[in-house]
Amino acid sequence: QVQLVQSGAEVKKLGASVKVSCTTSGYTFTSCDINWVRQAPGQGLEWMGWMNPNSGITAYAHKFRGRVTMTRDTSISTAYMELSGLKSEDRAVYYCAREAPGTSGYYFDSWGQGTLVSVSS
Amino acid sequence: SDEVTQPPSVSVSPGQTARISCSGDAFSDQYAYWYQQKSGQAPVLIIYKDTERPSGIPERFSGSTSGTTVTLTINGVQAEDEADYYCQSADSTAAYPVFGGGTQLTVL
Numbered sequence: 020q021v022q023l024v025q026s027g028a029e030v031k032k033l034g035a036s037v038k039v040s041c042t043t044s045g046y047t048f049t050s051c052d053i054n055w056v057r058q059a060p061g062q063g064l065e066w067m068g069w070m071n072p073n074s075g076i077t078a079y080a081h082k083f084r085g086r087v088t089m090t091r092d093t094s095i096s097t098a099y100m101e102l103s104g105l106k107s108e109d110r111a112v113y114y115c116a117r118e119a120p121g122t123s124g125y126y127f128d129s130w131g132q133g134t135l136v137s138v139s140s
Numbered sequence: 141s142d143e144v145t146q147p148p149s150v151s152v153s154p155g156q157t158a159r160i161s162c163s164g165d166a167f168s169d170q171y172a173y174w175y176q177q178k179s180g181q182a183p184v185l186i187i188y189k190d191t192e193r194p195s196g197i198p199e200r201f202s203g204s205t206s207g208t209t210v211t212l213t214i215n216g217v218q219a220e221d222e223a224d225y226y227c228q229s230a231d232s233t234a235a236y237p238v239f240g241g242g243t244q245l246t247v248l
Contacts, residue, residue, distance in 0.1 A: 054237070063241045064183065127173075127185060127237075
């Protein structure tokens with residue numbers, strides 16, 4: 020079955036960077052785009068961007084451009100999301116999500132378990 | 141506008157029917173999707189392409205659409221259905237997803 024397993028919780032200083040991994044299994048990694056979505060405490064879901072694991076092409080939400088970088092290592096079926104210049108408002112749970120393959124819609128059929136990123140001063 | 145709007149909360153008694161609506165211009169030409177998120181867990185897809193249900197999702201969950209409003213209906217609500225529900229569509233070119241703000245379903 021499809022699984023997305025994310026790296027563990029992180030505590031970072033203001034201004035630092037964090038890199039979260041998302042290791043996939045149960046399907047061909049390069050066949051489905053990976054998106055990243057975050058959720059601040061008590062808040063809703065916020066889309067950050069997507070990456071095509073085959074080509075490495077990315078697209079980021081306006082809000083995160085210049086601070087976020089999405090990459091992948093196809094040899095280990097893993098996607099990464101790095102966020103730099105951390106601010107207190109970046110404290111959130113970060114999810115990777117697999118975009119449903121071969122459809123005319125844009126939605127997510129599998130999600131990672133989430134990674135809590137805390138930012139301290 | 142890409143915005144989608146849903147009520148912040150809905151309450152229902154066990155066994156009753158819960159309806160959560162979501163509105164936005166995006167739904168006039170893009171599909172609607174619904175996710176269930178229980179406390180401390182990742183979201184789970186429960187409805188895709190307006191009305192389709194993934195395997196393993198109980199039949200009491202259904203989706204419908206009318207113009208720019210989409211609705212998630214839960215028939216015979218159970219205590220285990222207490223969760224946050226998010227609707228989702230996409231921008232007009234399907235270049236990025238658009239989430240509603242979420243609806244907290246309380247089972248009384």
